[in-house]
Amino acid sequence: MSALTWDDVKAVLKPAEDTVVAQIVATGATKEELAEAYAWLQNDEALMNAGRPLPSGRVSQIIAILQAVEDDAPGVAPPD
Numbered sequence: 001m002s003a004l005t006w007d008d009v010k011a012v013l014k015p016a017e018d019t020v021v022a023q024i025v026a027t028g029a030t031k032e033e034l035a036e037a038y039a040w041l042q043n044d045e046a047l048m049n050a051g052r053p054l055p056s057g058r059v060s061q062i063i064a065i066l067q068a069v070e071d072d073a074p075g076v077a078p079p080d
Contacts, residue, residue: 003028012038013066023065029058037062041070 008031009021024034037059055063 002030004031004034009034017069020065020069024062027058027061027065029062033058034062037066041066 004025006021006025009024010016012034013020037055040055040063
């Protein structure tokens, strides 16, 4: 398994800021670990119900990076 490239991350996270991509690449994660982290963020309840162990290691690092980005993103204003 080889470490992620800039293009690997951009392919999964469209659009993605360069700083976020750099942080993810710096984890040394693989494509599989990025895919697992992305799956956890999209639907963690289904993975827990399937009996999957909670993420750890580089998968957990990627989740933390992406959650921080999500937390900092401005919300959409409700309609009037």
